[in-house]
Amino acid sequence: MPSQRLSVVVTRRLPEAVETRMKELFDVELNEDDHPMTKGELVAAMSRADVLVPCIADRIDGAMLAQAGERLKLIANYGAGVDHIDVSTARQRGVLVTNTPGVMTDDTADMVMALILSVLRRVPEGMAIMQSGNWTGWSPTAFMGGRVAGKRLGILGMGRIGQAVARRAQVFGMQVHYHNRRRLHADVEGALEATYWESLDQMIARMDVISINCPHTPSTFHLMNARRLKLLKPEAVIVNTSRGEVIDENALTRMLRAGEIAGAGLDVFEKGREVNPRLRELPNVVLLPHMGSATREGRIEMGEKVLINIKTFADGHRAPDMVVPSML
Template identity: 75%
Template sequence: MSPANRLKVTVTRRLPQPVETRMQELFDVTLAPSEDARMDRDQIVDAMRRSDVLVPVVADRIDAGMLAQAGDKLKLIANYGAGVDHIDVHSARQRGILVSNTPGVVTEDTADMTLALILAVTRRIPEGQAVMQAGEWRGWAPTAFLGGRVGGRRLGILGMGRIGQAVARRARAFGMQIHYHNRRRLRPEIEQELDATWWESLDQMVSRMDIISINAPHTPSTFHLMNARRLKLMKPTAVIVNTSRGEVIDENALTRMLRAGEIAGAGLDVFEHGHQINPRLRALPNVVLLPHMGSATVEGRAEMGEKVIINIKTFADGHRPPDLVLPSML
């Protein structure tokens, strides 16, 4: 494609440098001015009016109202990330705008983080680290920082897609018993490989597990899937870990129950209201909070960028992007 005919691409956030360099070689790219720069709603709308392709991230909400102001130039939203719940895909398709994502890239990284959170919560790792950093450790004691052994515990995985299955493989290596609830039951050979038990009833699974891992996407049907009623089914000794989407858990209800000791602990990498974290949740000693680090590896973020580039390049060549998102998939 000649320079004059190159697609106009706007990227809402700074991406890894090799990804940006390759984009600039292929397209007419507008990048965010700095790593701290965040486009607000009006700036994203303006970018959509000026661009053939918009490359947003999970923190950029693109709703029907914004798409209605986009004009006729925008033809592709090439999302940098697998989740697309922040984009109104239905409205985009109605306006003739394609949406693509980057599936499969962060599976292993997110599964690693899930196990890290399970261990951090059950073994009280942040509490120990805080004492060491404060210089308050007075030596080993038989009853200090007693956590729980993960081997033999029942792990209930809510959402048994790519990431859920990767979590199950890791958990088996730690000696955990694998249980899961999913919209569709896995094929028998996969269940056998993972030594996983399917629960048709989420309520029954939740009430019997020692650890709950949330690995389901955010959709209208999964919003507050772990609501106050369902959280109350958990055993007081159980912990819950979420590395998928914050909206799947009723965060206020979870906070109340953690404060009351009705749930033993939680490990959260995602939150219902983005970076606006409930101060009461932040103050709890039995909670491990991370700043959405599940996909934060150099390798993962580079591979995400490569998928974005392939989706845009395929579209520019007149073909369907390989990672096209259809409303029927949601």
């Protein structure tokens, strides 16, 4: 790369400390009003920058990369998931892609437990009646939920976040089960007191709670489809903090409305910001605005990883968080 400072375009506002350090190191163009960039704006940004810093809301496909020209050399994604980026096409065009893995593990796992507790103990329903001013006092049969201890938790995807969820679930007295592409090492499995299921169908049919913690890939799209959702026990609940596309949202909504599934806690949605309006009507569903990793500490650490990836690249070395198609 030339000796002058790299030109970097950041698609959304980042924590102030991250933006300040980025300005110190590079020639940076910030998104001052934090508006979601259109396709055209993203293409224009890629055409005038050496480095693009997008986030999950910025879908970058092959056609957009083809219009980007030759200047772009690095997409330093602000986030761990890269399913919104056509990594294969980027690499074919000589554009490297990095991400920010590991820093949001604990934050996301905390949110999984928060959703499990919220759904099982009917927390939003209790909050709603208190905020409405219609609470008439304590009653022995009001807002009865389910006890967390003793519940069987089925974790779909036992990577960093799945294992962090398992450790938390142990403390709450839950029985941990999991399905994964590869079985964990016996020592790890033993420490987590986790039961492995090679068959996803067999596992989910026996669980009280399902936690989705796998990435969105072509093989996981609608992994929880209508057929699999029908295997769940009527008293089971499902929690998703990973990617909305892993669940057939329409099928899930139909079953929740019909009482065929007891409840759901969703931090992600199949169509991004377009949340199925029928989901919002259901009292047994907790909906959050993709805030699983939204801690000050986590977001700053994500930014620090972006900075390290760009700086390492600028210095002519391999960025530590390089993403290659074989990883996906």
